[in-house]
Amino acid sequence: MKRRLLIIGVLMMTLSLIGIVRAQDLSGQLEIFSWWSGDEGPALEALIALYNSQNPNVEVINATVTGGSGVNAKAVLKTRMLGGTPPDTFQVHAGQELTGTWVVAGRMQDLSGLYAEQGWNEAFPPDLIDLLTVDGAIYSVPVNIHRSNVLWYNPAKVEEWGVSVPATWDEFLAACPTLQAAGVTPLVVGEAWTVNHLWESVALGILGADGWNGIWTGATPANSPEMVAVWNRFSEILACSNVGADSAGLSWQQAVDKVLAGEAAFNIMGDWAAGYMSTTLGLEPGVGFGFAPAPDTAGSFMWLSDSFGLPVGAPNPDNTLAWLSLLGSVEGQNAFNPLKGSIPARTDAVAAAPDLYNAYLQSAAEDWAGNRLVGSLAHGVAANERFMGDFNTVMEVFIASGSAEAAASAMSAVCITSGACAGA
Amino acid sequence: MRNNRDRFIAFVMLLPSLILVGIFVYGFIGQAIQTSMTDWGQNPAQPPLAATVIKSFVGLQNYENIMTDTLEFYFRNALVNTFFFTVLFVLGCVAAGMILALLLDQKVVGEGFFRTVFLFPMALSFVVTGTIWRWMLQPGGGVNILPQVLFGLSPIEFSWINSRDVWLPFEWGNVPAYLTMAGFAILAFLAVRYATARRWRASRYAVLAAVVVLLVFAARLWDVVWLPLDTPDAETPIAPKGFNAALVGIIIAAVWQMSGYTMAMFIAGIRGVPEELREAARVDGCSEFDVYRRIVLPQLNPIILSAMIILGHISLKIFDLVFAMAGPDNAKTVVPGLLVYTEGFRENAFAKASAIAVIMLFFVTLIIVPYLWSQLRESRSRGR
Structure with a gap:
C-alpha cells in the first residue's frame, strides 16, 4: 500500500514536471512573411530548420510572396496590415522602410527588452541600431547586410x-x-x-x-x-x-x-x-x-539589411520572440548568410566561423566592422x-x-x- | 396572381447576388470615389498605414494635382499611352482576327488545327506573353537578328521596348483644342448622316451642337472650361507627348495574344451567314471578293462592335503585360493601371491612386455604358 502510494506520488511528480517543461515549451504556429524564394529560399529554410529543431512543437508557416526586392510581398503585407490580420513576423528592409512606413504608423512592438536580454546592443554596430530606433525603442532584428x-x-x-x-x-x-x-x-x-x-x-x-x-x-x-x-x-x-x-x-x-x-x-x-x-x-x-x-x-x-520585427496584434508573439532571438544569434546569422551570399549584421559572427565565408564576403565583413556606415536610398x-x-x-x-x-x-x-x- | 408570385420568386432568387454586387462592386466604387477626395497618403503628418489615420476631405484636389502638377507627368504620359495603345491594339486585333478568319473560311485542310493554333496564345496569361516577348524584343537578339539569320541581311536596330523616341509629337496644352475639334467632327458627321437618312430633327440637333462646339473653339472658350487643368510650362522638355515608340513592342505582343480571340468571334459570325445568301449573290454574278464585301462583312458589324468593346475595356485596364515587358517605372510605357499599383501599394499614396482608378473607371464607363444601353434597347425592341 505504502509502495503503491509512493509510486503514485512519483508518477504525479513526474507528470507535473513534464507539465512544467511543457509550459516552457512553445507550441502553436509561427507565420513568417517574406519574399525569399527561388535562389534565396534555401537560406530561409536553413533558418526554419534550426528553429524547428529548437522548438519542435511550433508549426512554422512559410508565407512567401515572390517578386524582386519584395514589390509584391509589400503590397500583400499592406493589405493584410490594413485589414487587421498581421503575420507573426515579416521581412522588412531595415531603416525607413521599417520606421517610415510601419513604426510611424504604430504597427510595430518595441524590442529593446529583447536587445538588452540578448546583449545585442554591443553585437550590432551602433549606426545600424540607430536606423532601427525611434524615440529610444528598437523595432526589428537585422539578419544580414548587403553592400x-x-x-x-x-x-x-x-x-x-x-x-x-x-x-x-x-x-x-x-x-x-x-x-x-x-x-x-x-x-x-x-x-x-x-x-x-x-x-x-x-x-x-x-x-x-x-x-x-x-x-x-x-x-x-x-x-x-x-x-x-x-x-x-x-x-x-x-x-x-x-x-x-x-x-x-x-x-x-x-x-x-x-x-x-x-x-x-x-x-x-x-x-x-x-x-x-x-x-x-x-x-x-x-x-x-x-x-x-x-x-x-x-x-x-x-548598406541595406533585411530584418524581422514583431507587429502589433501578431497572433503568436512568444513564438515570434523565439524566432527573433534565433535570427540575432551568431548561430542563426551564420546559418543564413553563407547561403544567402550576404554578411552577418553582427560584427562578431564571421570571426566565429570564417570558413563559411568566401574571399569577397570576408573582405566585406572587414569593411562592415571598420568603415563609415551609411544607409542606401x-x-x-x-x-x-x-x-x-x-x-x-x-x-x-x-x-x-x-x-x-x-x-x-x-x-x-x-x-x-x-x-x-x-x-x- | 401567378405572374406576381413568379416575380416575387425571381426577386428572392436574385436578391443574394444583388446584395453582393451592391456591396462588392458599387459599394467599393463609392468607397474609391470617397477615398479619392481625401488626403490619405498626401499629408506627411498622417502616416498612411496607421490604424488611426485621419483622412480629411479635400474635394477634387487630387484630380487637380495629377492633371497639373509638374512632377505628376507620369499620369499624363499614361493617359496619352492609353489612347494610342487602345486605338492600335483594337484596330490591330480586329484587322488580324479578320484576316485570319477570312483565310480559315477558304475551306483549308486542317482548319481545326489552325484554329487551335491561332487561338492558343489566348490561353496564356499576359505575364507569360510579356516575358516571352520581352526576350524576343531584346535590342541585340530575337526579332532584331531575324533578318540576319534568315536572309543574311543587316539586323534591325530598333530598340523595341527601350526606345525613348516620340512619334507624332504634340503639345499637351493643345489637348483641349484637339478634343473640341474632335467633338465638332463627330457632331458634323452625325448631322450629315442623319440628313442623308432624312431624319431632319436629329440632324438639326446635331448641327446645333456642332455650331456650339465651333463657337467654343472660335472663342477659345476651352481656356475657361479647362482652366483648372492648366498645363505646367515644363511639360514638353520633361515629358514630351506623342506616340511613344516603346509602345510598339507591347502592342505587337498584345495583338499576338488577343487576335485569336477576335478570329474565333469572326469565324462564328461568318459561319452564321446563311449559305443561301452567298449562293444567291453568286448567281447574281457577284465575285468572291464582293460576296465578302457586300454580303458577309455587313452582317459582321454587330460582332465587330462587340469585339471592339471587349478589347477596348481590356486595353484601358492593361497592367500585367506592361509590367512584365517594361517594368513599372518606365515613363515611356506607363499606363494608368500601373500607376494605381505603384502610387497605392508602393508609395502609400492611397488617395492619389484612388483618383487615378476613378479616372480609369470613367473611361471604361464611356465605352461600356453606351454599349449596354444599345444592347438593352435592342433586346427590348426585340421582345416587343
Whole structure:
C-alpha cells in the first residue's frame, strides 16, 4: 500500500514536471512573411530548420510572396496590415522602410527588452541600431547586410584593355575614351532601379558620408550647389554608359553578364552580384570576377539589411520572440548568410566561423566592422517609400531634360511632398 | 396572381447576388470615389498605414494635382499611352482576327488545327506573353537578328521596348483644342448622316451642337472650361507627348495574344451567314471578293462592335503585360493601371491612386455604358 502510494506520488511528480517543461515549451504556429524564394529560399529554410529543431512543437508557416526586392510581398503585407490580420513576423528592409512606413504608423512592438536580454546592443554596430530606433525603442532584428557601393569588373579583361580599376570618378572618366575606342561599354547599367542604384554610389562619392547623411537631415538641401554638382557628375558618367541604348531592357544579372563577357568594363551593383557570380556562375572571387568600392567611396559602406520585427496584434508573439532571438544569434546569422551570399549584421559572427565565408564576403565583413556606415536610398534605408517612388520621377526628369538644375529642383520638390529630407 | 408570385420568386432568387454586387462592386466604387477626395497618403503628418489615420476631405484636389502638377507627368504620359495603345491594339486585333478568319473560311485542310493554333496564345496569361516577348524584343537578339539569320541581311536596330523616341509629337496644352475639334467632327458627321437618312430633327440637333462646339473653339472658350487643368510650362522638355515608340513592342505582343480571340468571334459570325445568301449573290454574278464585301462583312458589324468593346475595356485596364515587358517605372510605357499599383501599394499614396482608378473607371464607363444601353434597347425592341 505504502509502495503503491509512493509510486503514485512519483508518477504525479513526474507528470507535473513534464507539465512544467511543457509550459516552457512553445507550441502553436509561427507565420513568417517574406519574399525569399527561388535562389534565396534555401537560406530561409536553413533558418526554419534550426528553429524547428529548437522548438519542435511550433508549426512554422512559410508565407512567401515572390517578386524582386519584395514589390509584391509589400503590397500583400499592406493589405493584410490594413485589414487587421498581421503575420507573426515579416521581412522588412531595415531603416525607413521599417520606421517610415510601419513604426510611424504604430504597427510595430518595441524590442529593446529583447536587445538588452540578448546583449545585442554591443553585437550590432551602433549606426545600424540607430536606423532601427525611434524615440529610444528598437523595432526589428537585422539578419544580414548587403553592400550597395561595389564596383565589379573582369580582372583578365581589364588587364587586356590596359586600364586600371578606377579609385575615383576622375580616373574612370579618363579611362572612358580608351574603353569606348576599344568598342567596350565603360559602365553598364540595367533597368530603371539600377540607375537609381548607380546614382547613390555617385552621390556618396561626391558628397562623402556626412554630406550623404545630410540629405536626409536637411543639412545638404536637395537644390544646393553640391547636389547640382552630383547631378552634373552623374551626367558625365552616364555619357560613358549604355543608358539610352539597351539599358532599360537589362536585368541586373544581364548587366553583370556583359561585364563577365567583356562587352562592358565596369558595373556598380549591390553585392548580391557576388552571390550570383560565385554561386550561380561558379566563379572565384578575385579571379573570375574583381571587386572594389565604387569610385570615391573607399572607407564608406553603403548598406541595406533585411530584418524581422514583431507587429502589433501578431497572433503568436512568444513564438515570434523565439524566432527573433534565433535570427540575432551568431548561430542563426551564420546559418543564413553563407547561403544567402550576404554578411552577418553582427560584427562578431564571421570571426566565429570564417570558413563559411568566401574571399569577397570576408573582405566585406572587414569593411562592415571598420568603415563609415551609411544607409542606401535605392533599397529603403535612407528615405521613406514615398520619396523612393518619387525618385523615379526625379530620375526621369533628369534623363529626359539632361538638366542638373531641373533634377535638383525636382528632388527638392519631392523632399517636401514626402517629408523625407527634414530629419524626422 | 401567378405572374406576381413568379416575380416575387425571381426577386428572392436574385436578391443574394444583388446584395453582393451592391456591396462588392458599387459599394467599393463609392468607397474609391470617397477615398479619392481625401488626403490619405498626401499629408506627411498622417502616416498612411496607421490604424488611426485621419483622412480629411479635400474635394477634387487630387484630380487637380495629377492633371497639373509638374512632377505628376507620369499620369499624363499614361493617359496619352492609353489612347494610342487602345486605338492600335483594337484596330490591330480586329484587322488580324479578320484576316485570319477570312483565310480559315477558304475551306483549308486542317482548319481545326489552325484554329487551335491561332487561338492558343489566348490561353496564356499576359505575364507569360510579356516575358516571352520581352526576350524576343531584346535590342541585340530575337526579332532584331531575324533578318540576319534568315536572309543574311543587316539586323534591325530598333530598340523595341527601350526606345525613348516620340512619334507624332504634340503639345499637351493643345489637348483641349484637339478634343473640341474632335467633338465638332463627330457632331458634323452625325448631322450629315442623319440628313442623308432624312431624319431632319436629329440632324438639326446635331448641327446645333456642332455650331456650339465651333463657337467654343472660335472663342477659345476651352481656356475657361479647362482652366483648372492648366498645363505646367515644363511639360514638353520633361515629358514630351506623342506616340511613344516603346509602345510598339507591347502592342505587337498584345495583338499576338488577343487576335485569336477576335478570329474565333469572326469565324462564328461568318459561319452564321446563311449559305443561301452567298449562293444567291453568286448567281447574281457577284465575285468572291464582293460576296465578302457586300454580303458577309455587313452582317459582321454587330460582332465587330462587340469585339471592339471587349478589347477596348481590356486595353484601358492593361497592367500585367506592361509590367512584365517594361517594368513599372518606365515613363515611356506607363499606363494608368500601373500607376494605381505603384502610387497605392508602393508609395502609400492611397488617395492619389484612388483618383487615378476613378479616372480609369470613367473611361471604361464611356465605352461600356453606351454599349449596354444599345444592347438593352435592342433586346427590348426585340421582345416587343
